[in-house]
Amino acid sequence: MDYALGDFLMFTPEVYLRLFERTNEALGVGLWGVVAVLVTIPVLLCRAPTLVRRLVAVAMAAGWGLTAALFMMRFYAPINWPVGPFAWVFALEAGLLMVVAARVPPARVRLVALAGGSALLLALSWVTVRETDTWQAIALPGVTPDMTAATTAVLLMAWPRRARWGLLVIPLLWCAFSALGHWAMGLWWPMAVPVTGLVFILMAALWPPPRSPSVE
């Protein structure tokens, strides 16, 4: 007799997937506010002047904070105790992003890159819908932890490397933890989100710096 990875898991996939529905239910009409912010971010990155582009980091910070407070602390931590401390780490990432917002603006991003990144992230958001057969389980960046971490890694490619690396540590830790959890649950499709997040984090760590933080 020996332990399997699944033996360390204290909840069932059913309970885990319900977290997505419950979080979206709890947000109510606020969910549309999140969608509005998510639609605005590419517009800011594509067209806005330097000062306004800083708001992207503010939005990311808000997303990390919302994810920590709602999905993680309110719903996930009661069934999975390591998530409680992780929620505080998410709050730390939100704080770090606010520091970055104040000090380093992101570079402008080309439309084609934004379209590609958005399409990929949208597909990832839909994985939990596919798994549960209800759109109410959609996993939005800024609301659910895997999508928040993966999206952050993508967006950080618009920042200079020195600002980027420190912000990749927490997404890396979370995506590794989450991928193991999905593996233990046997949730192969939803596992694509943290695994893709890990790929994005690796890309963001190696991605060449933008030519200028403020000029396309």
Next chain:
Amino acid sequence: MRLLMPRRRFLIGMASTGLAARWPGVLADSEPAPITRTIPSTGEPLPVIGMGTWRTFNVGTDPVLLDQREQILDLFFQRGGRVVDASPMYGSAEAVVGELVKRLGRREALFAATKVWTRDESDTREAVARSEALWGVARFDLMQVHNLLGWEGHLATLQEMKAEGRLRYIGVTTSHGRRHDDLERIMRREPLDFVQLTYNMADREAERRLLPLARERGIAVIANRPFQGGRLFERVGSRPLPALAGALEIDSWAEFFLKFVVSHPAMTCAIPATTQVAHMRENMGALYGRLPDEMQRRRMIDIVREL
């Protein structure tokens, strides 16, 4: 695919329901008695099928899943179950059980068993108090040291608490066949009411030393992972039940596996866990009818080995 309810039991149930509706009281005396085993230290009888909560009752505050687990627990009590086992390690399981027992008004039927799970050996009383608050009980029927974690300090305090009347029974647990040597030493040395260990048709190491020792020392035994974490079902797949099942009034593979476990003479209770009402119905089937004798147990082992 496992049937939700065997046809024979369904027809009997339908007929019984009709009779009971027409002539209440006709069937009152015909309900078969559940199989029980006595706790050696007191002689108190316990139904041989209890309920585990690892994973299955850790549903947090989800109202949909709370309602669904309430149905499972309700059926468990209706079918004569009493022993519910949890642990602080199982996330929200203790709070969920406490909430649902309160909803169902079944506190009197419940044999509440949980565990102390902390490395801090001076935290025993506080840990018990936290669990009492979550379960909504004034006194636990059974308090166990989880996976022998900090067992020396915890067990000493639990013995004091039992002497004070704050606990009815005390014990220690292991799982996955881990630390059997340590468990054997503790069983020889300490005055335990219960031990909990892994025992099922595929994991039978406990038969060699621990189960005979439990009989010798008068210690009740709870079997966890009676389905080997579900792997036994994967092993049988969609195979039909063997002919032996008919002789033992066994209607499902769940009943087959459970009757094997609880028919060991040292065994007091098995604690299968489930998230499905239909599976709870199958599990509770093992609480009734006949248990296999030694020869039939050997045949059961051969059947599973040949799969």
